Every structure is written in C-alpha cells, then in structure tokens.
Amino acid sequence: MxxxxxxxxxxxxxxxxxxxxxxxxxxxxxxxxxxxxxxxxxxxxxxxxxxxxxxxxxxxxxxxxxxxxxxxxxxxxxxxxxxxxxxxxxxxxxxxxxxxxxxxxxxxxxxxxxxxxxxxxxxxxxxxxxxxxxxxxxxxxxxxxxxxxxxxxxxxxxxxxxxxxxxGVSNRMRLDLMPNDFTYQAVKNKSLIVYQGGFKRTFxxxxxxxxxxxxxxxxxxxxxxxxxxxxHETMNFTKEDVARKILEHVDFYLHFAEFGSDADQRNYEVSYEKIRAKGFETTVDLDRGIAELVRAAQLIEFQNPFANV
Ligand SMILES: NC(=O)c1ccc[n+]([C@@H]2O[C@H](COP(=O)([O-])OP(=O)(O)OC[C@H]3O[C@@H](n4cnc5c(N)ncnc54)[C@H](O)[C@@H]3O)[C@@H](O)[C@H]2O)c1
Missing domain, CATH: 3.40.50.720 (NAD(P)-binding Rossmann-like Domain)
Structure with missing residues (x-):
C-alpha cells in the first residue's frame, strides 16, 4: 500500500x-x-x-x-x-x-x-x-x-x-509524557515528587x-x-502506581506531595472493549515499557547552560 x-x-x-x-x-x-x-x-x-x-x-x-x-x-x-x-x-x-x-x-x-x-x-x-x-x-x-x-x-x-x-521509547523522544518524564527524573535526578498521586490515567x-x-x-x-x-484496561493506573512501578527498576527518592497540584487535572478510566471485540489487543505492559525507558534515560543527556556542573 x-x-x-x-x-x-x-x-x-x-x-x-x-x-x-x-x-x-x-x-x-x-x-x-x-x-x-x-x-x-x-x-x-x-x-x-x-x-x-x-x-x-x-x-x-x-x-x-x-x-x-x-x-x-x-x-x-x-x-x-x-x-x-x-x-x-x-x-x-x-x-x-x-x-x-x-x-x-x-x-x-x-x-x-x-x-x-x-x-x-x-x-x-x-x-x-x-x-x-x-x-x-x-x-x-x-x-x-x-x-x-x-x-x-x-x-x-x-x-x-x-x-x-x-x-515508551520512540526514535523522536518525548519527555513530557508522564511515565517518560517520571522515569527520566528517577534515573537522572534520583528523586521524584508526585502531586495528586491518586489520580487515574490510562496508558x-x-x-x-x-x-x-x-x-x-x-x-x-x-x-x-x-x-x-x-x-487496555490493565493499563489504567494511578500516578502513584506508575511511580512505584519505576521504583521496581530504579533506586530513587519518591515523595508524594500533599500540597500543590498537577496542571493536568484528568482523572479517568476508559473501556477498550470495542476495539478488542474487533480483534485488537495491546502487547506492551507498563513494566516492559518502563524497563525500556530506564535504558533510554541513560542515553539521553540535557545540557543546562547555566549550571557549573
Ligand atoms: N503522544 C500521545 O500521548 C498521544 C495520545 C493521543 C493522541 N495523540 C495524537 O497522535 C498524533 C501524534 O502525536 P505525537 O506524540 O507524535 O506528537 P509530536 O508533536 O511528536 O508529532 C507531531 C508532528 O506533527 C508535525 N506538525 C506539527 N504541525 C504541523 C503542521 N502544521 N504541518 C505538518 N506537520 C506538522 C510536527 O513537526 C511533528 O513531527 C497527534 O495527532 C496527537 O494528537 C498522541
């Protein structure tokens, strides 16, 4: 085609x-x-x-x-x-x-x-x-x-x-997507602050x-x-779930903030029954996707021009 x-x-x-x-x-x-x-x-x-x-x-x-x-x-x-x-x-x-x-x-x-x-x-x-x-x-x-x-x-x-x-990892990478961003912070900064950890998202x-x-x-x-x-319904997670999944792959300081809020206020769950009934299933789960992100984060380097180190 x-x-x-x-x-x-x-x-x-x-x-x-x-x-x-x-x-x-x-x-x-x-x-x-x-x-x-x-x-x-x-x-x-x-x-x-x-x-x-x-x-x-x-x-x-x-x-x-x-x-x-x-x-x-x-x-x-x-x-x-x-x-x-x-x-x-x-x-x-x-x-x-x-x-x-x-x-x-x-x-x-x-x-x-x-x-x-x-x-x-x-x-x-x-x-x-x-x-x-x-x-x-x-x-x-x-x-x-x-x-x-x-x-x-x-x-x-x-x-x-x-x-x-x-x-997940792609050839043109985006670090503004939540699991990508969380994993990058965990690997690079060795710390992550999560606001509104109970909010549900779907990935x-x-x-x-x-x-x-x-x-x-x-x-x-x-x-x-x-x-x-x-x-996929198995990919409906809270932000806390995502952060804790990253902890299974990387050792870092994880903090859940009681104050402050995420600018993205979405908190929702989704059904994927309709596409599944047509025969489509997703194949990459959060664990595998995060393992790939951990490897990628080690390869990506941002230079901060205003830092001495
Ligand atoms: N990444 C997600 O989480 C997500 C989720 C749901 C839907 N989508 C949709 O998938 C699509 C791709 O998203 P993405 O994450 O790859 O985004 P992206 O920003 O990485 O890619 C968008 C591409 O569109 C090009 N583009 C922007 N304006 C253009 C224009 N006026 N003319 C021609 N090209 C233009 C950009 O150069 C870029 O290469 C989008 O339509 C987005 O809404 C993405």
Missing part, C-alpha cells in the same frame, strides 16, 4: 513509519519538521521511504503529497494541552483547519486514520468512559481534537482512534499505537467509519 503519514517525523510517527516500511508499504511523510527530522534517519536506508517537508496549512503542498496514496495516517498536530495553550491560534490552524484541508483534498477512496485522544472525555468523575460517553474536553487540545475527529467521521471512509496517554505504549494503525489498514472494511478507544 502507499501510505501518507502527516506529522510522521514526530513521537508516534517515528515509531510507525519504520514499522510500515518493514511490512513492505511505501511511505511518504508530510511534516513541517517542527522538532526536526532525526527520528526518521534510519528510514532513509529504505528506498520506499520519502520525506516531503510541508505544512498541513499549505493546500498545494498537501494536494501533491496526497497524489497516488491509498491511505493517510493523520498525525500532524500541536500535541498536548500545554503546547496548545501556548500557541492557541496555531493549534486551531493545525489541528482543526489542517484536518479540514486534508479531508477536502483527499479522494473519497483514500482511507483516513485519525489520531484522536482520550482528552476529549475531559475530567469524568467515577465513571468508566466508553465511546458513547459524551465528549466534554476541558482543554483547547481536547477541543480541537474533538472537532477534528467529528469531521473525519462525517467525511466517511475514515476511522478515529482515541488513544490513551502514550508512553498505551507507542508501539501499540503504531500497531493499531496497521491493524486498521489490514481490517479496514470491518473497522471503518467508527471511533475506538485504544489502550
């Missing part, structure tokens, strides 16, 4: 693209390279890989990128509530208008896989969210993703995946996100024109 991956140079894309290439697909990445493109360097060895530097706001560039493609995995976005809060106009232009551009330019037979998020559920108390739970986003990120996923579903020949919080490993997209391409006729939560 010929597959266009918008935002393919990012955290998810730089795991997905090598997997697609390995399966023999031809992959064209369309990405503005906001965070550079180093994550895709290993893909350059494959002659079926092509990179087009471009923005989803550029209709001409996007139209050319779509030419000859069978399917589009649409990842390009301003990702996460802090990034959207910092650049709200860009978040709207990329996440909503960029998706509209893509849908208006693609041919009806070009499949669209959209990466949505559990953030569209908002702060749901004492309630297990399923796909029928009304969207109630509490952040601009969640709002833009909720609008865009509805556009994808309305357009037809598309699928929207509402992912749990991603974690999915970045390789399982990529696998779910490949699953959709393979089972298109049975999954298309619908929305699915992607993750």
């Amino acid at each position: 010929k597959i266009l991956v918008t935002g393919g140079a990012g955290y998810v894309g730089s795991t997905l693209v090598p997997m697609l290439l390995q399966q023999g697909h031809r992959v064209r990445v369309y990405d503005s390279l906001k965070f550079g493109g180093q994550g895709l360097l290993p893909c350059c060895q494959n002659r079926f890989f092509e990179l087009v530097k471009g923005d989803v706001s550029d209709l001409g560039g996007l139209k050319s990128a779509l030419e000859g493609m069978d399917a589009v995995v649409h990842l390009a976005a301003i990702v996460g509530y802090p990034a959207c809060k910092k650049e709200p106009h860009l978040a709207q232009a990329t996440n909503v208008d960029g998706t509209r551009n893509l849908l208006s330019l693609r041919k009806p037979d070009q499949k669209v896989i959209f990466a949505s998020t559990g953030s569209i559920y908002g702060a749901v108390p004492d309630y297990i969210c399923n796909e029928k739970t009304p969207r109630a986003p509490i952040t601009l990120y969640g709002e833009t993703k909720a609008t865009a996923e509805q556009m994808v579903l309305d357009a037809g020949n598309g699928i929207a995946y509402r992912y749990a919080t991603a974690f 999915v490993h970045v390789r399982d996100m990529a696998r779910s997209m490949i699953f959709a391409l393979e089972k298109w006729d049975t999954v298309k024109d619908d929305v699915y939560n992607v993750g």
